[in-house]
Amino acid sequence: MDAKVRLGVSRCLLGERVRYDGGHKLDRDLLATLAPVAVFVPVCPEVECGLPVPREAMNLCGDPAAPRLIATATGLDLTEKLTAWAARRLDELASENLCGFVFKTGSPSCGLTCIKVYRDNGGFAETGMGIFARLFRERFALLPCQDELGLRAAAPRQDFIERALAFQHASIERPKGLRPEALPNE
Numbered sequence: 643m644d645a646k647v648r649l650g651v652s653r654c655l656l657g658e659r660v661r662y663d664g665g666h667k668l669d670r671d672l673l674a675t676l677a678p679v680a681v682f683v684p685v686c687p688e689v690e691c692g693l694p695v696p697r698e699a700m701n702l703c704g705d706p707a708a709p710r711l712i713a714t715a716t717g718l719d720l721t722e723k724l725t726a727w728a729a730r731r732l733d734e735l736a737s738e739n740l741c742g743f744v745f746k747t748g749s750p751s752c753g754l755t756c757i758k759v760y761r762d763n764g765g766f767a768e769t770g771m772g773i774f775a776r777l778f779r780e781r782f783a784l785l786p787c788q789d790e791l792g793l794r795a796a797a798p799r800q801d802f803i804e805r806a807l808a809f810q811h812a813s814i815e816r817p818k819g820l821r822p823e824a825l826p827n828e
């Protein structure tokens with residue numbers, strides 16, 4: 643295992659131009675803090691499931707506990723495309739020895755909290771989690787996860803690093819079959 647912790651990161655935070663509008667959301671300050679202690683494992687759910695760059699903006703719609711991913715202009719339902727990809731990708735990530743994940747704030751795919759979920763008539767109903775973030779949290783419930791907004795201040799950033807290091811240490815100590823990433827998906 644690497645001395646550095648392995649962190650999954652939403653690809654756009656690394657400066658990759660994978661966003662729906664063809665841009666990125668490079669977070670230099672965050673990466674400068676994490677890079678000395680971490681190896682990054684980039685993940686972009688929307689591009690990796692086969693959507694183009696640029697692409698339509700998307701919203702979460704329907705049941706806040708299990709929302710659908712809907713393209714805003716065409717109304718195309720992309721939920722199945724994303725969840726089918728996620729099932730395969732989460733299996734791959736289970737063998738990546740991840741010790742944490744940094745998600746992009748505010749994304750209907752990557753957002754950890756407070757993502758607007760719209761009613762089918764277009765009205766705003768409640769907030770929920772992005773589709774990939776929710777599936778990731780269900781699969782890797784013990785893994786430290788945070789979004790870049792939650793890591794803006796020095797104290798939570800340091801706390802996140804320490805939790806990731808503690809997770810790495812516990813994973814080294816734990817027999818392979820008992821590692822959280824080895825637990826079956828419920």
Ligand code: SF4
Pocket residue numbers: 652653654655660661662685686687688689746749751752
């Ligand atoms: S927020 Fe997630 S899905 Fe959207 S561009 Fe960034 S990595 Fe890709």
